[in-house]
Amino acid sequence: MVHVLPSILRQKRWPESSVRAPDVEGDEPLQEERAPHTDLNCFYPMRIGEVLKSRYQVTAKLGCGGRSTVWLARDLRQWRWKPSEYVAIKVTVTGDVEDKEAGDSELQRLQLILKANKKHPGHDSVRNLLRHFYLTGPGGKHLCLVFEPLRESLGSIKYHWTTRMVTVSLLKVVAGLVLDGLDYLHTECHIIHCDLSESNIIFRFADKSRRETLDLHSQIERTNPLSVKRLRDRTIYMPHDAFGPIVSHLGAAVITDFDVSVSGEDDADRIHDIQPQGYTAPEVMLRAGWSYSTNIWNFGVVLCGLVEGKPLFDDAEREHWRDFSEPLSFARMIAFLGPPPAALLERAERLSEFYDEDGAFRHAELVPEGCSFEAFFTRVEGEDKEVFIGFVRRMLKWAPDERAEANGGECSEEQT
Numbered sequence: 001m002v003h004v005l006p007s008i009l010r011q012k013r014w015p016e017s018s019v020r021a022p023d024v025e026g027d028e029p030l031q032e033e034r035a036p037h038t039d040l041n042c043f044y045p046m047r048i049g050e051v052l053k054s055r056y057q058v059t060a061k062l063g064c065g066g067r068s069t070v071w072l073a074r075d076l077r078q079w080r081w082k083p084s085e086y087v088a089i090k091v092t093v094t095g096d097v098e099d100k101e102a103g104d105s106e107l108q109r110l111q112l113i114l115k116a117n118k119k120h121p122g123h124d125s126v127r128n129l130l131r132h133f134y135l136t137g138p139g140g141k142h143l144c145l146v147f148e149p150l151r152e153s154l155g156s157i158k159y160h161w162t163t164r165m166v167t168v169s170l171l172k173v174v175a176g177l178v179l180d181g182l183d184y185l186h187t188e189c190h191i192i193h194c195d196l197s198e199s200n201i202i203f204r205f206a207d208k209s210r211r212e213t214l215d216l217h218s219q220i221e222r223t224n225p226l227s228v229k230r231l232r233d234r235t236i237y238m239p240h241d242a243f244g245p246i247v248s249h250l251g252a253a254v255i256t257d258f259d260v261s262v263s264g265e266d267d268a269d270r271i272h273d274i275q276p277q278g279y280t281a282p283e284v285m286l287r288a289g290w291s292y293s294t295n296i297w298n299f300g301v302v303l304c305g306l307v308e309g310k311p312l313f314d315d316a317e318r319e320h321w322r323d324f325s326e327p328l329s330f331a332r333m334i335a336f337l338g339p340p341p342a343a344l345l346e347r348a349e350r351l352s353e354f355y356d357e358d359g360a361f362r363h364a365e366l367v368p369e370g371c372s373f374e375a376f377f378t379r380v381e382g383e384d385k386e387v388f389i390g391f392v393r394r395m396l397k398w399a400p401d402e403r404a405e406a407n408g409g410e411c412s413e414e415q416t
Contacts, residue, residue, distance in 0.1 A: 011078045013057055014222070016049050021225035024238070030229055031064045031236050035093075038066055042095040044137040045234035046071060048221060052144070053133050056089060059218035061237040062149070067103075067259060068092045072149060072214060072240070086214040087130065088149040092259075094140035103143040106259040107132060110145065113189050113258075122184030125177045127202075127256040138233070149214055151205050151243055154253065154306065155198030159242070166306045168384050174201070174253045175391075178299060181255045182406035186292045190265040194274040195257060196298040198306060204251030205243075213243050264292055271349060277324040278314030282333055282340060283400055285326055286348035293400040300395030307388065308377055312336070327363040330354060333398075334361065335371035340398045 024030065032043045046069065051057045056073035063070045071089045078085040092103040110129040117123070130146045151157075154174065158166045166174075178201060185191045193200075205213065217240050229236040260274060271287040274280075274294065281297040283290045304312040313332045318324065334340070339361075345351055356362055373389045380388055394404035 011076045017222040021228045024227045024229045035066045041139050042093040044091045044142045060221040060240045063239045083211050088147045090145040092143045109258040109261050116188040120184045122180035125181030127254045150202040153199045154201040177253045179406045192264045194260045197276045200257045206251050278311045287350045288348040293403045296395050296403045300392045328366050331366035335368050
């Protein structure tokens with residue numbers, strides 16, 4: 001009886017919804033089917049309503065990446081007389097050795113973050129792991145990471161404004177939080193993120209709205225579900241990736257997704273490719289060795305794209321990841337920053353791909369004329385523009401050791 005009583009007092013599993021989700025029209029690949037480097041069978045075939053580990057009932061899909069899906073779930077261990085408590089569960093793929101290593105690496109980094117100095121001002125600017133477990137599916141074992149649910153990403157939040165752009169005032173706050181988070185990762189955890197983008201910086205819910213909003217969206221999925229694609233062995237769900245209007249204010253921004261992060265503690269020569277297309281630091285592209293400062297470059301490029309609504313070092317008309325051009329991206333760096341210093345080129349393993357024997361850039365025809373930060377930024381004016389340009393210039397330096405340090409306090413002082 002002692003063991004039975006607590007289970008009686010816990011939240012009950014919701015019964016299966018009687019509403020049939022509509023079918024997606026057409027046969028185009030969707031969600032997990034579009035993962036560029038992962039077979040569909042490597043994803044766990046989740047079902048909404050499924051209970052994981054006798055504790056978490058899945059209520060909605062939140063998103064999908066190249067190596068994982070993310071799901072909203074009710075914690076059935078919550079006391080019955082209390083409001084539902086929700087978590088976000090990231091279910092990683094199973095497959096080859098590289099997939100397993102990516103999952104194991106992310107878990108190790110997240111556990112390291114948990115043990116680091118919690119008094120550092122950047123601790124709360126990094127998403128913390130609540131717990132983890134494993135699921136066994138048709139393709140093998142899947143690592144599941146349990147987190148606090150978050151709102152939209154920095155890239156998606158702009159759709160709450162009619163201008164479809166993130167305001168400079170919001171970016172000032174976000175920049176301070178993210179730089180504090182990077183300082184925490186660099187100095188306390190010794191982690192290089194390697195994949196900063198507007199989709200990996202996500203806002204928390206404002207405290208009072210979280211449970212109500214998540215409860216509402218879970219009920220919507222039961223009574224008016226999004227369209228699904230039914231396959232022979234699984235159902236492909238569409239994600240609830242927007243949570244309605246911002247009633248009062250946003251919660252704080254946090255850095256997420258550590259599946260490709262690496263340790264910065266050793267002095268290893270890191271030359272493997274990292275970072276999203278268009279955000280790649282020059283030392284990464286040249287294979288000249290990289291470290292913590294690649295994150296600073298990465299975040300500087302993110303801020304530029306958010307302010308102006310178009311990429312700084314990429315083709316704004318590009319529609320597919322296969323169309324990304326490294327020579328064009330490097331040419332745009334030259335246009336904005338001038339020629340790279342000799343010290344950077346001297347240690348570049350890929351030097352011959354970008355420069356000829358006489359030291360001339362092989363793709364000079366791609367360097368656009370008349371480029372400047374002043375001309376690029378048209379959506380911000382006056383003193384705000386001047387201060388912002390000065391700020392990102394400190395982050396976007398050819399020489400990694402000349403870039404600004406990750407310090408949110410300095411950011412706040414500079415932009416006030």
